[in-house]
Amino acid sequence: MRNDQIEEVIQLFPFLSAISTNDWNQEGVEIVSLPVHFVIPEGKLLNHAALILEGAVRMSRLGTNGREVTLYRLTNGECCPLMMASILGESAYEASACIEKPTRALVIPVPLFFVWLDTYKSFRQFVFQTFAKRLILMSNLIDSMKFKSIRTRIAEYVLEKTTDECNVLTITHDQLSMELGTVREVISRTLKGMEREGMLRLGRGQITHIQRHQLLTAIE
Template sequence: MNPSEIDRIIAILPFLSTIPHRDWQHAELVSIDPSTPHRIQEGHMLQHAMFMVKGSVRIHKISEQGREITLYRVQGGQSCVLMMASILGESEYEASASIEVESEILLIAVGVFREWMDHNKPLRQFIYQQFVQRITAVTNLLEDIAFKPMNYRLAHFLYTNTNDDLTALKITHEQLAVELGTAREVISRMLKDFQNQGILSLSRGNIRIIDRFALEEIIQQYRS
């Protein structure tokens, strides 16, 4: 890896700035897009630590019945804490990962990564901070699944993924079901209810928000 490429990566992943340039020979920058037959599945023993330079990877769980739920996304400047836990704990990966858009990923062999962790405080601090942030996010997700009704979760997803200027969301009912961890039929029925209430309009693969205030009212109803 040449010095200019290393400098570009460090600008995005500044916690790697303390890694000596000579040690970067053990790292590899790869480009992957969704069409590449590359997917990390639950149960894999990982051979590399991965840091996102750019792009987006969806981290998700798949039940024995084949139902999916999105746990979180890893984007530029981030890492997957479940991958780090697997590597540091020398255990199988506890989720699945799918590339969503063209992405650049920094790969570091597991043995080298453990050495970097031992000798570089900024890297350790970054990993620990990522653990805290992701654990909080996943805990909130579990609380929503356990204690909040689906109409709240759907309203919250639609509200947070649109705004006053961007009212249309390009997503299928099946994709929404995967995001929220439920059946497509449940999502279709609830979207139809929202449409009948004048909250949104539906077309093939698209949802257009008509009344954001109504979505906000649903959200606030279950937050109080």
């Protein structure tokens, strides 16, 4: 890799400053560009670990009921813990990764990933910290799906994705159903009920006139 590329990577992943010049120059260590809609499917055996330098990646999984649910998103300076789990366990990828925005990533061949893991303490710490952070997020997601009503989850999602200054959310009912892991009909029915109560207004592919103070009352 070129020096300017290494510097770019280290700006986002400071712990990689410990990597030796020789390891940076190993075959297969490179920055790749991934186009929108590129997908790494669930069940794939991975040959590389990837650290996101720029872009957005949506991680999702099919439930036992056949519905797709969004697990989390990755952006600049992040990597996927499920990817790491797949590599460390030498098992199939347990999620699907879909590129939502043009993405650039540092890729590291799996054999070299293990070498770096053994050699560099800072690299090991990053891997373990990534697991810990995402474990908490996944636990919160499971709690939300199991114990919160769909009305509450919609309200929380809309509030998270909007602000007082920007109270328009561009999303279809199908997309929202994938985000929340339920069927479109339930989303549509619940949104229409919230619209009747004056919490928001529904448009084509949009949720507008969002009344944040009223949505807060919908959160159980």
